[in-house]
Amino acid sequence: MRISTIIAGRQFFIERNKDPFVKKKSGGGYYNGANHIVLNENLRDEEELEVLVHESMHAHDMELPEDFVEMLAKDITQALWDYGYRVEHPELRI
Ligand SMILES: [Zn+2]
Secondary structure: OEEEEEEOOEEEEEEEEOOHHHHHOOOOEEEOOOOEEEEEOOOOHHHHHHHHHHHHHHHHOOOOOHHHHHHHHHHHHHHHHHHOOOOOOHHHOO
């Protein structure tokens, strides 16, 4: 199942996948430059949130430095998690 979203004014699709390539990128996900963010389905919820934030930042601006993306994604994820945000799409949990 794919979720549609808008990042930087463009439509993107977010999808969970077993693709082994995903494990090699950003701890479990990647932005493939084709308006498509892929998340490793084996990630824990908090890890998945961080990867989604991280890859969304890349989708917004591919020129952002990796260390900046990592730091900000980690901090934003921590704030969202501590505030109580959780996955709300159980149908994605196959
Ligand atoms: Zn990255």
